Amino acid sequence: MKILWKPCALKMGIGEEEGKLLKVLAGIYADMILEDYDDQLILETHPEGYHPEKRKPGQLCGIKGSGKALWFDEHGYKCMSCERALNENLYPKEIFYDKTQFYTDAYLSHYFNLKGKTLENWIAAGLLRSISIPGEKPDQIHFRIYLLIEHQGFLRLKALFEIMQVQTHEENGQESHSTS
Secondary structure (H helix, E strand, O other), X not given: OOOOOHHHHHHOOOOHHHHHHHHHHHHHHHHHHHHHHHHHHHHHHOOXXXXXXXXXXXXXXXXXXXXXXXXXXXXXXXXXXXXXXXXXXXXXXHHHOOHHHEEEHHHHHHHHOOOHHHXXXXXXXXXXXXXXXXXXXXOOEEEEEEEHHHHOOOOOOHHHHXXXXXXXXXXXXXXXXXXX
């Protein structure tokens, strides 16, 4: 069955190019939903989790892996270092469901220009409390997170720093822009 998007798109005031883009985006989104559905079906037969063969990034650290280097369970995709840390209760499971509740080294660098020696000094001085996820080798740090609940009043919510949305306003035939 072929879906005709043109008549619907034209009624909504969407041009042909925008309509084509929407069609592509809808296809990508549909593929993502089907992939998630497949993962959930496999999880029904392996409720404790499994090593997926497809290459995916870990939800926390973002490092891509597949097979024995990747784990999927009710909390999503994780590299094996992040999976071990979760099993050892080094960090709360809730962070998988709300990424605004923690910072990473990359976020601190991006939002506060806090990195390198300065970041290490802040951690050593006790200004920041990090949760270090150990790597494969001894004394190797795979990834660090900083829970906002442990830094109340010191670190602001990431949502405040996200890129603001630009809104277009039309007044007296003049178009203006503002951020929210």
